Amino acid sequence: MDGRKLKIFVEESDKKSDNKIRGYFGEMRQGGMPFDATASGKYAPLGVSELSATLYDLKFKKKTSPLIQLADLYLYPICKSAYDPNYRAFLALKDHKRTVDCKLPSEAIAKLGVKYSCFDWKNTKGEDFSSPSPASITETS
Known part of the structure; x- marks a missing residue:
């Protein structure tokens, strides 16, 4: 992605859901996309290192945002x-x-x-x- 960074904003929910989202974000940064590589190949997904470098930050926003x-x-x-x-x-x-x-x-x-x-x-x-x-x-x- 040409060195671009992606900051993700998510609407706050309950603690359990927010923690799942934090975990999912961390897992993607460490292990890449959780999809089958063969099935998702037509979408040319980012590799693990590219995705890790691209996913810059995760911020939670209130519903009033x-x-x-x-x-x-x-x-x-x-x-x-x-x-x-x-x-x-x-x-x-x-x-x-x-x-x-x-x-x-x-x-x-x-x-x-x-x-x-x-x-x-x-x-x-x-x-x-x-x-x-x-x-x-x-x-x-």
Whole structure:
């Protein structure tokens, strides 16, 4: 990543959850990404040393933080779109070209865009949802 550093901000929760996040951050800095290297290879993940050098800091913010509130406005709709692709807030972000997938050329989405494969493609009723294709994400771009 060209020597860039990443400072991660997380919304405070309960102590147990916050400690899990701290542990996960530390594990990634020491051991790299916890994903299967073969399955995640198409995303060109950073190696252990690159990831360790990139993950600079982890800070917790209160729910009243404007930064956290803004992140929630973006992240929740993107996450929810994984099991509800017609979620109105996500469609509004997409229609106004406010997601990273809408800003990338279609050939770069798999590597640089939202990793929808991180989601379990079953909703609570057991209905199967297909992973959004790059075309369906950028068709309104």
